[in-house]
Amino acid sequence: KRCAKESNVIFNAIYDNDKLVGFQYTIKYDNIAYLMYFAIDNDKRNIGYGSEILKQLTNSYNNVLLSIERSTNQKELKYKRKQFYLRNGFIATNKYIIDNNVEYELLCNNDNLNITKELLQGRYINMTKSKIIRYIISKMFNVNGSFYM
Numbered sequence: 001k002r003c004a005k006e007s008n009v010i011f012n013a014i015y016d017n018d019k020l021v022g023f024q025y026t027i028k029y030d031n032i033a034y035l036m037y038f039a040i041d042n043d044k045r046n047i048g049y050g051s052e053i054l055k056q057l058t059n060s061y062n063n064v065l066l067s068i069e070r071s072t073n074q075k076e077l078k079y080k081r082k083q084f085y086l087r088n089g090f091i092a093t094n095k096y097i098i099d100n101n102v103e104y105e106l107l108c109n110n111d112n113l114n115i116t117k118e119l120l121q122g123r124y125i126n127m128t129k130s131k132i133i134r135y136i137i138s139k140m141f142n143v144n145g146s147f148y149m
Contacts, residue, residue: 029126067104
């Protein structure tokens with residue numbers, strides 16, 4: 001909750017009239033917007049809400065970066081999630097990170113963005129100005145996670 005109040009964090013609940021459809025959590029730093037979390041309610045998927053939100057995000061920021069759990073099994077939700085992002089203009093960067101023993105693939109809307117380990121570290125470093133919360137984040141996540149191509 002506290003991180004969501006930072007000036008460089010966008011935490012939006014997504015509504016259609018008075019019905020909650022989903023939410024988005026984005027961290028802005030350097031020249032990117034890192035989509036940390038994005039969810040659309042299961043009952044509201046395949047209607048266009050997610051695509052519209054991503055369109056608004058990529059129209060607002062030249063460099064949108066996100067990570068998704070890696071999967072090659074076409075029946076898994078993880079694989080379908082990647083296909084959703086690819087259909088909505090994101091590009092597979094062929095770069096990966098391991099965070100807390102989970103392998104993530106990096107996707108971006110700009111194939112000219114130079115994704116480095118330092119750029120990725122920024123997603124955690126820029127979540128908050130609070131030293132206490134940064135310490136907690138460093139214990140929960142592998143801030144210096146393994147980065148490879």
